[in-house]
Amino acid sequence: MNLPPPGKQGPTVADMWVDPRCPWAWITFRWLQEVEQVRSIDLRLHVMSLSVLNEGREVPEKYRTAMVEGWGPVRVCVAAEQRHGRDALRPLYTAMATLIHHKKAGLGRDMMLTALAEADLPAELIKAAGVTDYDAALRDSHHAGMDPVGAEVGTPVIHVPGPGGELIAFFGPVVSPSPRGEAAGRLWDGVLAVAGTDGFFELNRSRTRDPLFD
DSSP states (O other), rough: OOOTTTOOOEEEEEEEEOOOHHHHHHHHHHHHHHHHHOOOOOOOOEEEHHHHHHHHOOOOHHHHHHHHHHHHHHHHHHHHHHHHGGHHHHHHHHHHHHHHHHHHHOOHHHHHHHHHHHOOOGGGGGGGGOOOHHHHHHHHHHHHHHGGGGGTOSSEEEEEOOSSSSSEEEEEOOSSSOOOHHHHHHHHHHHHHHHHTTEEEEEEEESSSOOOOO
């Protein structure tokens, strides 16, 4: 294992939980990709599910179809991670989210097969979409990310280690569009500062923009 030189800290591990169908998580992921270029972070993706999150909740009619269709992509993501390792998740998530949010490809079989091909993963992983074989692992991953931030939030969720090694878990940031370059780094610095402040819980304002992906 390579250790940082004396007096030097290693990269900050940033664990992020994603569902390919969430536009806000996709923008936050793209922001963190920018942060990787200007700050020392080790970004690790994990799977959560909006369908799991909203089980038993009253949701608007227009979201109910997505609640059902949304199981397929996250099941395929978990199957890919379990069968091909953690490194398989990032390219698959990227391919799915690009197809869903930029190309309006929906959540169905064609989108998932295209994403698997773009991520250089076997097409047979599509079988996971329609079965419950990976649901226990999906729920475990979901709760590992979501439980530390409480029941009132959605996605994106990020975990980072605190100054003393304690877990800092938070919802957000929700931002549109994604900042680039050093602006992305400054936002990262600020997010760490507020999230790591003992007793800090909330900073919020009304959302006045739809998701902007470019």
